[in-house]
Amino acid sequence: MRIRWILTVILLAVLAFGGGYWYASRRPRLAPQPGPVQTKPSVVVYVPISEGNTYRWEAKPVPVNADEDPLRIALEHLLITRDSPFPQGTRLLRVKVEDGIAEVDFSRELVDNFPGGSTTEALIVESLCRTLAQFADVEKARILVEGKKIDTIGEHVDLSQPVPVRQGLPAN
Amino acid sequence: MPAAWRVLMVVFLVWRMAGQMHAQQTESVAPLPTLQALRWEESVLHVVTSGKVNFQTFTLREPLRAVIDISPCTLPPETIQPEGDTPTAVERIRWAQFKEGVVRVVLDLREETPFAFSTASEGNLATLALGTAPSPASDKPRTASTPAKNNPPPPPPPADLLQAQWLADGEEARLQMQLSRRVPVRLRPLKEGYTTILEMPQVKPGDGLPADWSVKHPLIEQVQFSGDTKGARSALVIRTTRAASLRVEYDKEKPIITLAVNRPRNAHGKLSEKHIVIDPGHGGTSKGAVGRGADGIVYEKDITLAIALMVRDLLVKEKATVTMTREDDSTVDLYDRPKLANEKGADFFISIHCDSTPKPNSASGTTTYFHASDPDGRALAQAIQKHVSAVTGLPNRGAQTDTAIYQSGFAVLRRSEMPAVLIEVAYINNDTDRAKLKDPKFQKKVAEAIVAGLKAYIEGEKEQRMAQEEVEIRPAANQSEDEQIQIPEPL
Numbered sequence: 033m034r035i036r037w038i039l040t041v042i043l044l045a046v047l048a049f050g051g052g053y054w055y056a057s058r059r060p061r062l063a064p065q066p067g068p069v070q071t072k073p074s075v076v077v078y079v080p081i082s083e084g085n086t087y088r089w090e091a092k093p094v095p096v097n098a099d100e101d102p103l104r105i106a107l108e109h110l111l112i113t114r115d116s117p118f119p120q121g122t123r124l125l126r127v128k129v130e131d132g133i134a135e136v137d138f139s140r141e142l143v144d145n146f147p148g149g150s151t152t153e154a155l156i157v158e159s160l161c162r163t164l165a166q167f168a169d170v171e172k173a174r175i176l177v178e179g180k181k182i183d184t185i186g187e188h189v190d191l192s193q194p195v196p197v198r199q200g201l202p203a204n
Numbered sequence: 205m206p207a208a209w210r211v212l213m214v215v216f217l218v219w220r221m222a223g224q225m226h227a228q229q230t231e232s233v234a235p236l237p238t239l240q241a242l243r244w245e246e247s248v249l250h251v252v253t254s255g256k257v258n259f260q261t262f263t264l265r266e267p268l269r270a271v272i273d274i275s276p277c278t279l280p281p282e283t284i285q286p287e288g289d290t291p292t293a294v295e296r297i298r299w300a301q302f303k304e305g306v307v308r309v310v311l312d313l314r315e316e317t318p319f320a321f322s323t324a325s326e327g328n329l330a331t332l333a334l335g336t337a338p339s340p341a342s343d344k345p346r347t348a349s350t351p352a353k354n355n356p357p358p359p360p361p362p363a364d365l366l367q368a369q370w371l372a373d374g375e376e377a378r379l380q381m382q383l384s385r386r387v388p389v390r391l392r393p394l395k396e397g398y399t400t401i402l403e404m405p406q407v408k409p410g411d412g413l414p415a416d417w418s419v420k421h422p423l424i425e426q427v428q429f430s431g432d433t434k435g436a437r438s439a440l441v442i443r444t445t446r447a448a449s450l451r452v453e454y455d456k457e458k459p460i461i462t463l464a465v466n467r468p469r470n471a472h473g474k475l476s477e478k479h480i481v482i483d484p485g486h487g488g489t490s491k492g493a494v495g496r497g498a499d500g501i502v503y504e505k506d507i508t509l510a511i512a513l514m515v516r517d518l519l520v521k522e523k524a525t526v527t528m529t530r531e532d533d534s535t536v537d538l539y540d541r542p543k544l545a546n547e548k549g550a551d552f553f554i555s556i557h558c559d560s561t562p563k564p565n566s567a568s569g570t571t572t573y574f575h576a577s578d579p580d581g582r583a584l585a586q587a588i589q590k591h592v593s594a595v596t597g598l599p600n601r602g603a604q605t606d607t608a609i610y611q612s613g614f615a616v617l618r619r620s621e622m623p624a625v626l627i628e629v630a631y632i633n634n635d636t637d638r639a640k641l642k643d644p645k646f647q648k649k650v651a652e653a654i655v656a657g658l659k660a661y662i663e664g665e666k667e668q669r670m671a672q673e674e675v676e677i678r679p680a681a682n683q684s685e686d687e688q689i690q691i692p693e694p695l
Contacts, residue, residue, distance in 0.1 A: 041211055048215040078266065080609075082566045085601055087609060089266035117562045148493025148504055149560025150628060151567070154609035161610070162266075187490055187538045188557075188626075190615035 075106040078162035079115040080155045087155065089162060090115070103127060103167055107136065110163050117155035119145035125178070132171035133194050134164055143177055143185060150188040157189050161197040172196050237328065238280040239307050242297065244288030247334040249297075251309060253277055256327030261319075268313040272321075272332065276305040293317045293334050362408045362436035363387045363459065368429075370419040377421040377465040379440075383407065386459045391450055393582055394441070395602040397590050398425075400450050400582075402440040402463060407431075409438055423448050423465050447471065447587035447661040449579035468583040468661065469623055470551040475659045476523035478552065481545035483616060484512035484528070485557035485626075488535025493560035495632035495641070504558045504632055505533065507641050511629065512556050514651035522655065542619035552584065552658065553624035555616050558632040558641055568634045569599030573606040573626040575617035584623045588657035595649040598630055598637060623661075627654065 074095050080087040094109045096102045104127055111118050121141035128135050146153070157175075164170045172194035175182060183192045237255030244250075251259070251272060260273040279301050286297055295312040302308035311332075323330045364384040371378040387406040394401055409431025417427040417440070426443040442450065442465070449468035454461055470478065485508040486492030492504030512528065519526045527548055529541045545553040561567045572589035574581030585603035593600035606613035606626065617624045629650055630637035640646045660666075 041214065044211060044215050048219045049221070051219060076264070080562075082561065082563070085569075085599075091264050091266055115562075147560055147562070147633070148491070149631075149633070150557060150573075150614060150626070151559050151561050151609065152493075155562065157612075158610040184538055184615060187486055187492070188614045188616075189610060190612055190618055192539070192615075195612055 075102045075109075076163070076166060077106055077110040077113055078159050079110075079113060080117055080159060081115060089159075103129070103134070103164075103170075106163050106166075107160075110159060117152060117159055118142070119147065119156075121145055129167075129169055132169065134167075134170045134173045134197075135176060136160065136164075136173060137176040137179055140178055142175075143182065146186045148186055150186075153184075153186040153188045156185060157191070157195065161195060164197040170197055236276045236278045236305060238278055239274060239284060239299065239309075240280065242284060242286040242299065242309065244286065244290055247291040247293065249311070249332045249334070251330045251332070253328045254280075258327075259321070259323050259330040261321045261332065268316065270311040270313060270317070270319055270332065270334075272309040272330065273302065274307045274309070274330075277307040278305070279307055291334060360385075360387075360406070362406050364410045365404070365407050365413060365431070365438060366410045367412055368414060368417070370421075375423075375467065377419060377424055379419075379427075379463040379465075381461050381463070383459040383461065384410075386454065389452055389461060391452060391577065391579075391582070392605075393586050393589075393603040395593075395600050396443075398444040398447060398586055400442050400444070400586075402442065402450075402452070404438040404440070406436060407438040408433055408436040421465075423467070446664045447583040449583050451579040466579075469580040471583070471662050473662065475519075475655075475662050478662060479525040479527070479548065479550045480519055480552045480554060480658070481527045481529065481548065481550040482512050482515050482519075483541050483545075483553065483555040484508040484530055485555060487530045488533055490535060493558055493632045495558075495560075495638040497635055497638060499639075499642075502632065502638060502642055504560070507558055507629075507632070507647070508556045509533065510644070511647045511651050511654075514648055515554070515556070515654050518651055518655045519658075522659070538615055539619065542616050542621075542624070545624075546619070546621045550622055553616070553620040553622055554588075554654065554658070555624070555626040556654075557626055557628050558630060559628035560631060560633045564633040565635060567631050568637050569593075569601040570596045570630060571601040571628045572603045573608075573614060573617065573628070574603060575613050575620075575624065576605060576607050578623075580623040581617065581625060584658075584661050585625045587661035588625055588627060588654055591653040591657035591660065592627065592629070592650055595653045596630060596640065596646075598640065 074093050076091040076093050078089045078091055081090050092113055094105060096105045104124070107124050107127055110116060111122050111124060119141055121139070122145065123139040123141070124136070125139055126137040160173060160175070164173050174194040175185070175191050184190065237253045237257050239251070240254050241252040242249065243252070251274065253274060257274050257277050260275075262271050263269065264271055279299070284299065290297060293314055295314050297309065297311050299307060299309040317334050320333045321330065363386070365381060366384060367382040369380055371380055387404070389402055389404045389407070392401050392403060393399070409429075413429070413431070417429045419427065423444050423446065424442065425445045428441045429438070430441075431438040440463070442463070444465065447468060449466045451464050452461055453464060484505070486505035487509065488505075490505065492508070494504070495502040509530070509532075513531070516526050516528055527544065527550060529544055530536045541555070542553060559567070559571065570589070570593045572585040572592065574585040582603065582605075589600070589603040606617050612618070614626055617626055630641050632638050632641060
């Protein structure tokens with residue numbers, strides 16, 4: 033008697049399991065709803081990659097958090113990123129945009145640690161200009177060192193006036 | 205009937221359990237939507253996914269790319285073949301699992317191409333229409349420190365080159381080219397001697413062009429045209445017999461461009477009649493580039509001075525007038541250097557430098573820079589580069605515009621009113637180059653080559669000077685100094 037009772041329970045359990053599984057499988061299969069994707073604004077920095085006789089510009093994306101200033105993040109990243117042409121130890125002290133001119137204030141190392149060469153100097157200025165050009169409100173850049181205007185970094189490029197950041201594409 | 209209740213409870217629980225197990229199983233295998241198709245219809249790309257996704261699009265530069273990020277999304281196990289013909293504006297289309305849950309589709313664009321992007325409300329289809337500017341409504345207002353939206357004008361169709369003919373105009377050689385519309389072109393020196401290329405990237409060769417582009421002219425040795433009908437690019441390679449000034453004139457009304465070939469400024473008479481300002485780069489507190497090696501430290505300022513003093517002595521021997529911006533290790537302001545040359549009314553400004561790159565040993569060779577697209581500076585740079593690169597035994601990096609890397613160019617060239625060049629003899633942070641730079645014999649060879657190049661610019665190459673004596677060419681009409689040179693900025 034007891035055995036029959038147990039068998040009945042097992043049979044019912046099997047039927048219930050099968051039925052439950054079958055019922056669930058009949059429901060339409062829904063792909064999981066994609067949740068809203070967190071899209072952070074991102075900026076890019078431009079660094080030169082030596083290619084034979086010339087340089088290719090590589091755009092490196094940098095994520096920016098909602099509470100951060102994309103311009104500042106871009107410039108800070110430009111100074112430390114791999115292949116940055118900026119002299120070792122250069123820090124961004126301050127940046128402000130007024131009337132289309134970005135005043136970018138760097139630490140002394142920009143000049144003190146400048147290793148020389150017209151190529152290096154041109155690469156520094158060009159990487160700065162390309163990086164700034166993505167910001168719609170920046171038309172020109174003025175480079176400062178420790179709050180003071182400079183005429184040149186390494187005695188080749190003319191920085192006595194604010195330099196335009198956008199241009200017809202350069203020769204390379 | 206507590207026993208029956210218990211049985212019913214067990215049955216119900218097992219039922220629920222089975223349902224949950226199924227749900228879990230389906231959840232764990234529920235796939236992310238996959239990228240299903242990439243289909244071109246003319247210049248419109250349709251991106252199809254198997255389920256609802258988010259699409260994000262943006263532009264990247266250098267090289268120019270349009271990017272579509274699809275999330276959450278994976279690539280299907282089978283390979284996707286893009287359907288339809290890729291439009292000409294797109295070099296190629298690529299896609300990859302950019303990171304977990306994000307598939308990235310990249311269009312490598314040949315040129316600045318605007319596009320409009322829209323998604324279907326079902327969320328499984330997006331279209332990217334090339335050549336259509338985004339609607340103004342989708343343009344966010346420009347705010348401080350916000351990355352700019354790329355909203356370039358639609359790409360213009362290529363211009364047809366309809367006719368080309370040489371015109372005799374005194375000593376000047378003029379090639380007049382008629383186009384179907386105005387497009388910018390660019391002159392760029394090639395490395396070999398006096399060879400210059402006129403690049404016409406948006407020009408398609410028409411049917412009425414001459415088979416032979418050559419012309420009989422004492423300044424012109426060879427002219428070669430190459431046109432690519434499919435790619436809509438054309439180029440003209442001009443080899444001159446000596447350093448020549450090449451400039452492009454754009455007709456103000458008609459789509460006509462004229463390539464004018466002339467003797468450059470101050471290229472008449474003898475070297476002995478000329479006044480040359482020699483500018484040894486850096487000096488005093490400005491050491492310039494620093495070369496460091498097992499053999500010690502060497503400063504750019506010392507090498508440039510050594511070469512410059514040799515150039516001075518050689519020019520004095522040639523009876524030319526020479527002004528030095530410095531003759532010893534003194535500090536000279538950058539802007540006083542071209543100012544001195546302008547005040548003296550010198551005929552030439554020659555600045556001598558050694559280059560350096562961010563990474564040691566990453567570059568080697570000799571470069572002569574001229575300012576922007578100044579035709580006389582280009583001619584002088586070609587002449588000096590031809591002679592200097594022949595003696596350095598280092599790679600010839602050519603005569604280059606000083607805007608090659610940075611658009612504003614070099615201060616001393618920009619501010620000099622006479623034909624001016626800046627010679628980067630070699631790279632001080634390259635071991636091979638530095639060993640040469642330190643060698644006085646090498647310095648002497650370079651100094652001699654600078655003088656030979658300057659002489660060739662003024663008097664012509666030796667072989668040409670002999671030919672001139674035979675042919676007896678009339679002296680050139682004076683070129684007006686205030687002539688407007690209409691060279692476009694680099695493309």
